[in-house]
Amino acid sequence: MYRSTLTAAKWSFRRSFATAIKPNIKLLAKLRQETEVSMAKAKEALVKNDNDYDLALNWLNQDALTSGAKKAAKVADRVAGEGLVSTASVNARSTIVELNCETDFVSRNSVFKNLASRIAATSLLIHEPVLNGSAIEEIPVSVLMKAPLMPHSDHTEGSTEDLGKTVEDVIVKTIGILGENITLRRAAVVNHGVSASYIHGGDGSTGKIGGLAVLEVDGDISQGNMEALTKSARQVARQAVGFNPKYAREQDVPAEDLEQQTDRSSYLKEVVLSNQAYLMNPEQCVSDYITQVAKDAGFEGARLLDFVRWEAGENIEKRVDNFTDDVMKAARGE
Missing domain, CATH: 1.10.8.10 (Ubiquitin-associated (UBA) domain)
Known part of the structure; x- marks a missing residue:
């Protein structure tokens, strides 16, 4: 009796093992x-x-x-001192966001990159332009976190797993996938003017440094060559990323800063974006470059209104990596 019961149990185990789904x-x-x-x-x-x-x-x-x-x-x-800057632009309106993580390794992950790009697109679409407001306005992170996240630009039909989920929901989900703290640090959007963005050290939509530039145009904006002006704004954003100015125009420089300078002319050429030598033609300053492009494009004139330049993780105290501690934490499932 015992042997037959044991035999039956063995055959049952074998059948269940053989029919297990692979x-x-x-x-x-x-x-x-x-x-x-x-x-x-x-x-x-x-x-x-x-x-x-x-x-x-x-x-x-x-x-x-x-x-x-x-x-x-x-x-x-945990300190999220690494990450990416991402930008998005539609019809001469642009936005920029910074998404942080703990390590550079995760910042290079495609899931993290896609999330940053989608948040940038979301920030652009949820914001209503304020014509009388500042050229570039910060978007409260708390508001953006509650917004429904835009899908991937290359989303295929049927891939709707994040449909209806908020930015916060998908950030939490991504933490579960990648295992690191992920935080949305800041976001800003262009209210008015002609704008474009530039990303350095990445794939064009995400990177380590990003910038926006906003131009103010004289005359009927619908009559000129907007494509040329948008390209000009992108070049100015590129200049800002590469040369790291502090101010857009001379009138933006605090009087106390100027009072401390022995050579004000040289100082203004260094820290004011409009006054900097244009990277593609050092004989010309950025302001003159914008004016020339505007006239060639059929506008009465144009000038720089504002810009932003963000570097991922800037002014955040970076964590000190301890490989042994990281391995032990991973082993404990922390």
């Missing part, structure tokens, strides 16, 4: 490429959902939200 290799590769989760997590998702790709993807997203919330609570006090 993850589809092609779906496994696709799932990892799209989500960048670990091999073990991707296998678990497919096995639990009978190799149904859409169900597996949904399971991973729900799992990431749950684990992300737990992880976010654990890592909230």
